[in-house]
Amino acid sequence: MYPRILGLSLIAGASALDIKVSKTGGNATSGFQYGIIFEDINHSGDGGLYAELIRNRAFQGSPAHPSVVNPWSAVEDAKLSLQNLSQPLSAALPTSLRVEAPSGQVGISNPGFWGIDVKKQEYTGSFWVKGTYNGSFTASFYNYLSNETLGNVEVPSNATADEWREHAFKLTPEKEPGNVNNTFRIVYDSSGTDGSLDFNLISVFPPTYNARPNGMRPELMEALKGLNPSFLRFPGGNNLEGEEPPYYLKWNETLGPLKDRYGYPGTWSYENTNGLGLIEYLLWCDDLKMEPVLAVWAGFYLDGPVVPENALQPYIDDALNQLEFITGDASTKYGALRASLGHAKPWVIKYVEVGNEDNLGGGAASYNEYRFKAFKDAINKKYPDIFVFASTNIFQFAEESDAGEDYHQYTRPDRFVEQFSFFDNFTTGFRTMVGEYAAVQPNIPQGGGVDWNAPRWAFPQWIGTVAEAVFAIGTERNADKMFGVAYAPILQNLNSYQWAPDLISFNADPEQTVLSTSYHAIQLLSAHRLTTTLPVEAPVFGPAYYVAGHSNATNSYILKTAVYNATEAVGMNVAFEGVGEGAKGSLTVLTAPEGGSWNEVGKDVVKREEREVVAGKGGVFAFEVEDLSVSVFEVKA
16 A cells, blocks of 8 residues: 555745646657666676586686686595596587595585575486496585585496496485585495596586576576566677687587587686577577577677678678577578477577677777678578667667667766767667666766776665666657667676676575665666657756656556756656546655665665655646655556
8 A cells, every 4th residue: 555645736846847748749669678688797697597506517618718627626535637538528528527536435526606505495417427337426415514414315327438428316405504505516435436437517406497407597587577678688798709719609509418518718707608508598588578689799809800801701601590590490401400409489589789899999990891781781681670780889870770779888877867868869760779888986076987997886876876767768768769778787696706886696595686776776667668758848857857658558657757966855746648636646766875875785775665646636746756766657547
């Protein structure tokens, strides 16, 4: 039950706003106002959303990130070493772990991604072994604070020296330790061996979102679902591009059984398993009902090498093959490959982005001269219904263009507020996506944008959150020009990260997930989607910044407002054409104790207030919203 504001008289004062909203004459929105950008940064994939519990499960490595034993450790007197056998598990996974011991109970132990959450639930696992062993393996969870086994299962050995053999198991712990100071162990009697065994692809999964094999961590998926995202831009981000030849994110190396997935030297300081691959991204879109925005590699590496024009065609063909894999029926070469992997029904791709931030690092000239056009022309020749985004904002004032663009902005709060009207003069059409944005540093007296040599916030701060909301509302006002916005980065493992601030922070303990201040604001704005914007008769913007519109889904009028840098609460006298006296509307307001407030583990500073407002004379809804607030007012049409 909401507190009620009954038929108040008009609010007067220096900061009062009289807002009259017409019921006709607006612009249709894209329907994709708020979405997600994902790349594996901050262990957001491996060690995060991707639910695999074992870190360094397959000893994948590259010149950039060589294979290591860490964090594996020996149990009892075992000796551990990496091997590159003449008969590897697969071409994709050439490196394995040798465990040597002449006798006794020995084994290997893994602490997971800085802890393992152990509950009384069924875990599914497997490991591959090569070598002679008569006996059984014991797979278990072990708490190293209490020195107790939480649950174990015997896994009969079928190991042989002639070939690699998989050992699958299910494990349901009997105890819950109440902390994540746990390891996963495999122990066996070494007297039954010829002195050593080789292990590879040691994998354990908890229950996953929608019970998908090789799936996602449930509570992080629920957090993402709470944002009501309408699109997913993937797989990056810098991680798409690669640092240098020959390493870029190759879609066809992320398919099929895990033993056939090559590792990838990610651009954020760690090797990627590629367990979170192309099909997993598409299933993620299915699960959260998001439109996929597929980013394809565009012939440019982060460290600067550019594929020359006369050598570009194989990479264009590769992008077309990827699209055929996703969208083609089983009569096509790559559609048949997808069907052979258990997905007979094609997916639909309506949006493709060519590259990522190709304006940076010396990529702009080649991108503008030949790379973008070559990819776009080839894609649209075969797939004329696909809308293609450039990874830069090269078209923003073009009179004619059938392509879109991706605008990224990391800056300070004041600069975001200055950009409230930034898109007002852009060319009409659903053509600009804000594929990454975030307030990352505090304001400075002299003003200005981000300083990449200066420290960034550890977590989003409320003043930045409100400024981001001002900016996002500015994009909603320009519904005829904008596709949607996506905060970046979206996920951060607090134990190992390369970027801050981030929208959602987490560790191995699901109870310690942090939904940032910016999460709450985006959640509120995204939950109230406008089908059309509506004309507003009102004073100039500032300190209140707003957009009004209509939602077909709820048949309601909506006013979204962010107040930034006001000296007092702002009075709002709001009238929607056709809504009369006595009508009831709902007002939701988000605030925080101060501009420098932030959320962290165990602390949520965002206050959410909901109340009912009743229209007074003339159908005017009168209420106040305070400084540094984000609000949504909704009334049935």
